[in-house]
Amino acid sequence: MIRRVLSLPTGRIAAGILSVIVLLAIFGSALAPENPLTTTSAQLAHISGSHWLGTDYLGRDTLSRLLAGSRASIVGPLQVAVIALFVGAIPGILSVYLGRAFEWATLRLIDTLISLPFLLVAVAVTALLGNGMTVALLVVGVLLAPGFYRVSRAAALSVARSQYVEAAQISGASLSWIVRRHVWSKVLPPISISLANAVGAGFVVVSSLSFLGIGVQPPAATWGGMLSSDLNYLSYQPWAPVAPAVLIVLSVWACNLLADAIRDVSGDAGRAYVSARTRQPALSQGGT
Amino acid sequence: MAVSNAAHPTAVEGGHGVTWARARHAVRSLLRNLGRTIAIFVPVFFVATFATFLLRSLSGLNPARVQLGEDATPLEINRIEASYGLDRGFFAQYWSWFTGVLHGSLGKSWSNGYPITTLIRDGLTISLTVATLALILGTVGGFALGGLAAVRRTTWIDRGITSFLSVTSVIPAFVIGIILVEVVAVELKLLPSAGFVPFSQGFWPWLSHVLLPALALSLGCMSSVARQLRAGLIGAYRENYVIGAVVRGLSPRRIFFRHVLRNGIGPAVAVLGLELPALIGGSVIVETIFALAGFGQFAFTSAQSGDVPAVQGVLVISIVLVVTFNLLVNLVLGRISPAARRGV
Numbered sequence: 001m002i003r004r005v006l007s008l009p010t011g012r013i014a015a016g017i018l019s020v021i022v023l024l025a026i027f028g029s030a031l032a033p034e035n036p037l038t039t040t041s042a043q044l045a046h047i048s049g050s051h052w053l054g055t056d057y058l059g060r061d062t063l064s065r066l067l068a069g070s071r072a073s074i075v076g077p078l079q080v081a082v083i084a085l086f087v088g089a090i091p092g093i094l095s096v097y098l099g100r101a102f103e104w105a106t107l108r109l110i111d112t113l114i115s116l117p118f119l120l121v122a123v124a125v126t127a128l129l130g131n132g133m134t135v136a137l138l139v140v141g142v143l144l145a146p147g148f149y150r151v152s153r154a155a156a157l158s159v160a161r162s163q164y165v166e167a168a169q170i171s172g173a174s175l176s177w178i179v180r181r182h183v184w185s186k187v188l189p190p191i192s193i194s195l196a197n198a199v200g201a202g203f204v205v206v207s208s209l210s211f212l213g214i215g216v217q218p219p220a221a222t223w224g225g226m227l228s229s230d231l232n233y234l235s236y237q238p239w240a241p242v243a244p245a246v247l248i249v250l251s252v253w254a255c256n257l258l259a260d261a262i263r264d265v266s267g268d269a270g271r272a273y274v275s276a277r278t279r280q281p282a283l284s285q286g287g288t
Numbered sequence: 289m290a291v292s293n294a295a296h297p298t299a300v301e302g303g304h305g306v307t308w309a310r311a312r313h314a315v316r317s318l319l320r321n322l323g324r325t326i327a328i329f330v331p332v333f334f335v336a337t338f339a340t341f342l343l344r345s346l347s348g349l350n351p352a353r354v355q356l357g358e359d360a361t362p363l364e365i366n367r368i369e370a371s372y373g374l375d376r377g378f379f380a381q382y383w384s385w386f387t388g389v390l391h392g393s394l395g396k397s398w399s400n401g402y403p404i405t406t407l408i409r410d411g412l413t414i415s416l417t418v419a420t421l422a423l424i425l426g427t428v429g430g431f432a433l434g435g436l437a438a439v440r441r442t443t444w445i446d447r448g449i450t451s452f453l454s455v456t457s458v459i460p461a462f463v464i465g466i467i468l469v470e471v472v473a474v475e476l477k478l479l480p481s482a483g484f485v486p487f488s489q490g491f492w493p494w495l496s497h498v499l500l501p502a503l504a505l506s507l508g509c510m511s512s513v514a515r516q517l518r519a520g521l522i523g524a525y526r527e528n529y530v531i532g533a534v535v536r537g538l539s540p541r542r543i544f545f546r547h548v549l550r551n552g553i554g555p556a557v558a559v560l561g562l563e564l565p566a567l568i569g570g571s572v573i574v575e576t577i578f579a580l581a582g583f584g585q586f587a588f589t590s591a592q593s594g595d596v597p598a599v600q601g602v603l604v605i606s607i608v609l610v611v612t613f614n615l616l617v618n619l620v621l622g623r624i625s626p627a628a629r630r631g632v
Binding site: 108109111112114115116117118119120121122123124125126127128129130131200204207208211212224227228230231234235238241245248249252253256 | 328331332335336339343346347349454455457458459460462463466467469470474475562564565566567568569570571572573576577584587588591592594596599602603606607610611614
């Protein structure tokens with residue numbers, strides 16, 4: 001599947017951007033030319049040879065802060081997506097097998113999660129529970145879980161009711177063979193599409209939270225946090241928000257592009273993907 | 289499930305009997321739709337209120353801490369907890385809070401003891417103004433762009449609109465907000481960058497203060513509506529009845545409004561129902577950028593100060609708003625396409 005995704009131009013663009021971003025997360029703080037927390041008297045300096053992107057209102061080097069903040073800004077969305085995967089997919093698969101009561105209860109919980117205003121809940125609950133990064137990631141992960149619940153439930157339903165699995169069982173195939181041969185290929189595309197989308201959504205939410213000063217606490221640099229301090233000095237440094245904003249937007253865009261590329265190469269299995277955000281399967285089937 | 293024929297004239301044209309039967313059918317399907325939404329809503333409401341109530345125990349906060357700070361004496365803590373009814377059992381507290389919610393009372397704020405409904409009201413007016421304007425901008429813009437792209441499909445207009453939408457759909461609302469402040473307010477000095485002026489002080493002062501935040505919120509809504517509409521309309525253009533209409537020589541305008549729009553609009557309307565939570569959620573961050581003392585700001589500041597009942601009130605109100613709006617969207621959807629009435 002990876003080779004087929006990379007054969008698409010969109011897949012190659014997405015993979016290129018994402019690998020640059022992952023490299024930033026790994027080597028960002030090592031690449032930073034100066035200590036991102038050192039304040040100097042050169043406040044709000046313009047772009048120059050010594051400060052490639054200028055300095056902020058405390059005289060800290062913007063480029064260094066951008067690089068040093070990349071790890072926190074990138075690892076957060078990834079963690080959120082993985083938490084969402086576990087919180088969503090496990091009850092999603094179990095809902096098919098554990099009987100009607102469990103199914104009903106989880107479906108109502110998912111309805112509730114979908115009808116909550118996402119960002120407001122994330123902000124309110126995290127702030128109430130003490131502004132910590134762990135709490136923020138858990139809350140956002142739970143809020144993103146419905147997508148995975150739906151996708152894995154749909155996949156589990158289609159496998160559980162399929163005759164080919166029954167036929168394989170009758171002809172004596174082992175469970176691991178069935179999973180490898182029939183289940184895995186059905187489940188993998190929709191799950192990876194949701195995962196790519198969830199990482200993209202995670203970028204938006206985590207950067208929004210750090211913009212508000214929730215999660216990563218202010219002296220440490222994050223892309224969202226840099227935007228919020230830039231906002232106060234727009235009349236001095238109108239170009240300051242460009243770099244962190246471009247990084248955030250590029251990351252989200254690359255994730256969405258990757259999701260689209262996976263959908264394009266995975267054919268029917270990808271088309272069976274139901275986005276958590278579109279709830280009308282009866283209507284959307286007639287479309288593209 | 290019965291399929292309504294309201295859209296297509298039956299063999300017997302006109303006549304009182306038919307009109308009466310149609311009206312009765314419409315009312316019955318309306319009630320059925322209402323009933324099903326309420327059947328979904330009641331458990332959602334219970335789960336959500338219970339979860340928000342659990343927040344109090346999870347956070348370990350209490351009003352004495354919020355009002356008196358760290359060095360409160362146990363006696364004072366007990367007095368204040370008793371005055372808020374916190375000395376009772378968990379379920380007794382939940383029940384009295386829940387019945388209060390049903391009667392339109394959200395309890396008293398832990399910070400200052402005022403009723404939360406009055407504290408929320410002013411902020412809610414601001415936020416709903418911005419959200420409604422954003423919804424209108426997003427819907428109008430989304431329908432215009434999506435419709436245009438579908439009518440001019442496979443031309444450069446369609447490609448231009450599609451690539452524009454793929455850009456706007458990935459820019460988070462707060463980045464758009466910053467760009468708008470930067471370009472429109474700071475550089476061009478066209479509109480104010482912060483604050484709110486009530487409608488009573490004139491139309492333009494009011495509009496100029498809410499236009500930028502609404503615009504910042506509306507782009508996400510616009511892109512998803514436009515994408516769904518384009519996909520829905522292009523899907524409808526491929527149907528045999530449209531080819532039939534072309535062959536019969538009907539005008540493109542008539543085909544678009546009578547055949548294509550009616551059948552392709554469903555997903556775009558359905559996605560609107562999911563946009564209100566996004567708009568309310570986005571308000572918390574857009575209000576920070578534009579310094580609006582709205583609902584989102586109230587939620588943020590009360591959460592920061594540990595005012596648990598205020599946060600609970602905010603959550604209850606936003607759930608009620610979202611569910612009401614979804615009900616409206618479902619009713620509209622049911623009118624447009626009978627297929628949507630067949631179970632969600």
